[in-house]
Amino acid sequence: xxxxxxxxxxxxxxxxxxxxxxxxxxxxxxxxxxxxxxxxxxxxxxxxxxxxxxxxxxxxxxxxxxxxxxxxxxxxxxxxxxxxxxxxxxxxxxxxxxxxxxxxxxxxxxxxxxxxxxxxxxxxxxxxxxxxxxxxxxxx
Amino acid sequence: xxxxxxxxxxxxxxxxxxxxxxxxxxxxxxxxxxxxxxxxxxxxxxxxxxxxxxxxxxxxxxxxxxxxxxxxxxxxxxxxxxxxxxxxxxxxxxxxxxxxxxxxxxxxxxxxxxxxxxxxxxxxxxxxxxxxxxxxxxxx
Numbered sequence: 673x674x675x676x677x678x679x680x681x682x683x684x685x686x687x688x689x690x691x692x693x694x695x696x697x698x699x700x701x702x703x704x705x706x707x708x709x710x711x712x713x714x715x716x717x718x719x720x721x722x723x724x725x726x727x728x729x730x731x732x733x734x735x736x737x738x739x740x741x742x743x744x745x746x747x748x749x750x751x752x753x754x755x756x757x758x759x760x761x762x763x764x765x766x767x768x769x770x771x772x773x774x775x776x777x778x779x780x781x782x783x784x785x786x787x788x789x790x791x792x793x794x795x796x797x798x799x800x801x802x803x804x805x806x807x808x809x810x811x812x
Numbered sequence: 813x814x815x816x817x818x819x820x821x822x823x824x825x826x827x828x829x830x831x832x833x834x835x836x837x838x839x840x841x842x843x844x845x846x847x848x849x850x851x852x853x854x855x856x857x858x859x860x861x862x863x864x865x866x867x868x869x870x871x872x873x874x875x876x877x878x879x880x881x882x883x884x885x886x887x888x889x890x891x892x893x894x895x896x897x898x899x900x901x902x903x904x905x906x907x908x909x910x911x912x913x914x915x916x917x918x919x920x921x922x923x924x925x926x927x928x929x930x931x932x933x934x935x936x937x938x939x940x941x942x943x944x945x946x947x948x949x950x951x952x
Contacts, residue, residue: 687822687835713827717885717888720884
């Protein structure tokens with residue numbers, strides 16, 4: 673039986689929109705609870721970090737060159753996708769948090785700082801969508 | 813009330829709890845300790861090259877908060893904006909307060925991690941006041 677490579681999950685690290693907080697919560701749910709054996713968190717700030725070539729820290733970029741990745745975008749700017757594409761190649765999939773938020777208008781997060789009960793339910797919905805994408809990639 | 817703001821940029825990395833301690837500290841500063849004096853800004857958008865944000869950061873004092881020795885926020889802001897007025901590492905607080913070993917759990921953060929965030933936030937808020945004083949001194 674061949675061992676399939678882990679999928680890298682890269683969440684938006686932005687703080688301007690609630691989508692950033694949701695994307696990070698969803699990423700942790702996927703990696704800790706839903707698909708712990710198939711996924712690993714890659715740190716988005718490390719992808720973007722200026723001068724990495726000079727002070728080390730290439731591991732995230734190198735991992736994403738040899739493994740499939742899923743980026744989770746907190747807003748329409750697609751910073752995670754751009755960062756991964758620039759340094760490691762295009763992600764295998766991109767999840768847009770805002771699209772999922774629109775499907776569940778009844779689940780309103782409390783704030784960017786604290787998602788609250790409804791916000792965490794929404795993060796779980798986003799995480800389920802990511803997990804579904806992980807499964808799709810594994811079945812290719 | 814002055815319009816003058818100190819801009820706070822945490823790395824918001826989610827690979828380990830240290831990024832989350834820095835992020836929580838940033839929110840404590842911006843929402844509570846230095847509410848009218850500070851503003852949170854989005855690190856990925858700066859790296860992406862959003863002109864209006866970069867110009868605002870150039871014209872104001874900037875504090876970065878990092879969660880690991882890669883110092884992504886520091887390096888990114890230095891590269892994009894050309895200066896950082898103060899930098900904090902959440903890991904320094906963890907070393908200073910070995911009695912408060914942070915829990916690994918990120919969402920939600922553990923009690924010790926929250927206490928460390930508050931300690932870090934108090935130091936940052938104090939630096940905010942220093943930087944604003946410097947500005948006023950420069951204006952005289």
